[in-house]
Amino acid sequence: MTQAPTPTADTVRRLVRSLLKEGAAGATGAGPDVRPVTDSGGAATWWVGTRHVLRLAPDREAAVRQRRELRLRDLVRPHLSVAVPSSVAHGEWAPGLTFTLDTRMPGGSAREHDVSAVGEADLAGLLSGLREVPVRQAETLGVPRSAARSLESLRRAAARAAQRLAAADEFDAGLMQQLAQPAAVQLAAQRGTAVLVHHGLTGDHLVVGADGRVRGVLGWADTVVGDPAEDIAGLALAVGSPAAVRAATLAGYGARPCLRGLWLARCDSVVRLGEHLAGRSDEPLPLLRTHLRHAWEAILLERVTELREEGADGTDGTDDDML
Template identity: 50%
Template sequence: MIGVMPGSPTAALVRELVRAALPHADEPAVSPVDEGGEHSTWWVGGQYVLRLTLERDSAVRQGREIALRDVVRERVFAGVPVSVAHGSWAPGLTYTVDTRLPGASAEAAVLAPEGEADLARVLSGLRGLPPGVVAGLGLPRQEPRDLGPLREDAARAARRLTADGAVPDGLVERLGSGPRPSPPGRSSCTTTSRASICW
């Protein structure tokens, strides 16, 4: 743990943390990433991304995220970052040095077809996790959402798009009737123009 008070991480702090996290690597250049979300995010050379939490709640979520990625990585055929080093950078605050994946953040660019397909595979992998594995990760439990209002909103939007000729025939009817049940032992899937999501 770096001996500093929590605050906005500086380049000097980041370089010190990177030296401690990657002691055998040549000291890489570091630069802040504009879209960090709830983290302070920094590029570390061309291979890594450093994310530092700024709140204790974020630190708890980051720990769960690292564990969840390790489990999901074995179940999906999509790139999932690897945490090559992680720990605490201030009392109650954590960091992770992740491998950098190719591509751009969806916050800065429109999601490409390849990215949409990767996201569908990750979501399908998450949905397929056995309950025992999920419980072991300490993920918070939530009651299933009532999808009726969401389906009604989607049907209204689809009707408007249908009037403009922007959606295939029959989509509104499928939204209105709900998802088709799956045979026992098989997954249910929905297909977009670019990918399928199964659950």
């Protein structure tokens, strides 16, 4: 198989020149101002002036996902109260390798700006909007189904990792006792609850204004039809467990999916930090520690002790909980 070319500033500049008129996107006499977005994509993602961002698929698998993403963004846009990226041009930058030139959204990331109470309502609109997207239409576009993860299996992996983190003075392993085996079983995903799941709600993918409002959501390439608790978990890692659970509750999710998302995030944060310390992951250590801190922030639901039976869709409200 022919190796894909490595995009350079000259490659990007020539491509953008063919797409935008002279003087657009911060162009100068030497061509448009382009620079890689090293924090969230390296050589595959480039700022183009102050108004656009160019994303280049580095291989054919990524190209398939990018083509699907462009169609999916059009499908979800009418259902969401937050912005979704818009492509002003798309095509191939090399044989079989696609690109999209998107309008840049104003604002920073959730790493740069805290989400306000009104921003939590924006996140609630995102979660409820995703639930409204017709699953059949998404699957017609090629969005895959993803089976719900076993929380019990994840709990066991996290318990082992917690011991290693405790030995490194990174974590109190006793906290894992809050998720006993019966609770993990009770928080198993419910049948018939699959919805469209963004599956990548990281801090980098949440566009947040200086006022704390969530202005848009990036990164739709990994979207699946599956467990809505995965997006609650992603938000817990990105903005903190209390904000994530409040947003999910505002979106109509009951205690079971909220707690499932919380514990997916907590177990993931422990496992990923353990993998880093064992030398099996190159994720940035400060980010992993932030995720651990966010995931283990206490929430109100943990103060009650009984979980009422919810409806099959897992979205009915409840006054009690199991933890």
